[in-house]
Amino acid sequence: MPFPFDISATDGRARTGLLRTPRGDIRTPAFMPVGTAATVKALTVGQVEQTGADILLGNTYHLMLRPGPERMERLGGLHRFMRWDKPILTDSGGFQVMSLSGISKLTEEAVTFSSHVDGSKHVLTPERSIEIQADRLGSDIVMQLDECVAWPAEESRAREGMELSARWAKRSKAAFGSRDAQALFGIQQGSTFEHLRRESSDRLQDIGFDGYAIGGLAVGEGHAAMCEVLDYAPEMLPADRPRYLMGVGKPVDLVEAVWRGVDMFDCVLPTRAGRHGQAWTWAGPINLKNARFAEDEEPLDPEVPCPASQDYSKAYLHHLVRTDEILGKVLLSWHNIAFFQALTAAMRAAIAEGRFEQFRRDFHARHVSNGR
Numbered sequence: 621m622p623f624p625f626d627i628s629a630t631d632g633r634a635r636t637g638l639l640r641t642p643r644g645d646i647r648t649p650a651f652m653p654v655g656t657a658a659t660v661k662a663l664t665v666g667q668v669e670q671t672g673a674d675i676l677l678g679n680t681y682h683l684m685l686r687p688g689p690e691r692m693e694r695l696g697g698l699h700r701f702m703r704w705d706k707p708i709l710t711d712s713g714g715f716q717v718m719s720l721s722g723i724s725k726l727t728e729e730a731v732t733f734s735s736h737v738d739g740s741k742h743v744l745t746p747e748r749s750i751e752i753q754a755d756r757l758g759s760d761i762v763m764q765l766d767e768c769v770a771w772p773a774e775e776s777r778a779r780e781g782m783e784l785s786a787r788w789a790k791r792s793k794a795a796f797g798s799r800d801a802q803a804l805f806g807i808q809q810g811s812t813f814e815h816l817r818r819e820s821s822d823r824l825q826d827i828g829f830d831g832y833a834i835g836g837l838a839v840g841e842g843h844a845a846m847c848e849v850l851d852y853a854p855e856m857l858p859a860d861r862p863r864y865l866m867g868v869g870k871p872v873d874l875v876e877a878v879w880r881g882v883d884m885f886d887c888v889l890p891t892r893a894g895r896h897g898q899a900w901t902w903a904g905p906i907n908l909k910n911a912r913f914a915e916d917e918e919p920l921d922p923e924v925p926c927p928a929s930q931d932y933s934k935a936y937l938h939h940l941v942r943t944d945e946i947l948g949k950v951l952l953s954w955h956n957i958a959f960f961q962a963l964t965a966a967m968r969a970a971i972a973e974g975r976f977e978q979f980r981r982d983f984h985a986r987h988v989s990n991g992r
């Protein structure tokens with residue numbers, strides 16, 4: 621019995637709803653802060669909860685290397701380990717193996733790789749990835765092991781990756797079995813080829829998943845090319861199940877993807893850029909390192925309900941960034957996650973009230989043009 625996904629309103633292709641899980645409801649459109657190594661970097665789970673986040677993402681690649689799947693299980697699983705009792709989605713590890721571990725080998729059977737930490741050898745099969753995510757980490761939403769083909773890809777290479785991912789989708793579903801308290805998402809591949817994405821979507825639906833992710837994007841193709849794929853890819857997936865665009869993205873990417881029917885997102889940008897002095901505000905992105913903030917006594921963004929956004933002057937944040945103080949990383953990460961949550965909350969309200977087109981126009985006028 622898949623998690624109930626109650627769509628409460630639609631506006632054009634945009635949807636807003638509730639994905640109901642045993643550990644809590646996820647309001648969609650939803651942004652998932654990334655908690656790579658069992659922590660959303662620089663923030664306590666209390667601060668993350670205060671931003672309004674309903675769900676976090678955990679990375680299987682990092683956690684299987686340290687502290688290791690069996691140790692994590694002995695410690696009660698990921699939720700207990702990091703004291704986050706709301707939903708967690710874990711990735712399958714495949715994408716990070718290819719992007720982080722030096723040596724990796726991809727065969728029909730598995731991905732074999734050397735740890736970027738100590739060089740130790742590891743094997744990830746679709747079955748082992750499911751076991752780690754569902755049984756050792758205990759995540760609520762499990763992702764199939766897939767192959768994310770680099771961009772740009774020749775059609776033949778994109779087809780190979782899409783077909784391997786589809787075969788691994790079948791093996792993942794068989795290994796996952798039928799569970800009521802956890803969900804399994806399939807991943808659509810096919811690079812920028814519409815007919816390959818169509819084939820991928822059809823094969824995933826024949827297998828049947830609780831939700832469907834759109835993979836193979838945000839890999840260097842750029843905003844325009846990503847939007848061209850999103851002009852058709854989300855609607856190839858079942859309308860009554862959540863659609864999750866992986867690794868995305870900047871605020872404007874979220875607005876344009878929700879406009880095209882996407883429900884869930886994850887991205888390291890808010891925390892990573894926050895650690896380097898970048899803040900997103902309703903008036904566009906700013907970098908606090910810039911000298912123009914040295915005596916600016918205004919807060920980051922009075923419209924964002926978060927202490928980091930309201931209680932500190934930009935002059936103070938400029939100082940913290942210039943001196944590379946830890947508190948600067950904390951406050952900017954906290955603000956950015958709160959901004960992404962405020963953005964998804966505003967989109968949910970706009971869709972519910974049938975005014976998302978106006979919201980999108982205002983957002984471009986206020987946030988995008990200034991940022992340019």
Ligand SMILES: CCOC(=O)Nc1nc2cc3nc(NC)[nH]c3cc2c(=O)[nH]1
Nearest residue numbers: 711712715763768835836837838866867
């Ligand atoms: C989050 C679940 O992801 C997976 O298990 N596989 C997967 N992950 C991706 C992560 C990505 N991040 C970006 N940009 C920052 N693009 C991504 C694509 C994939 C993907 O195709 N497949």
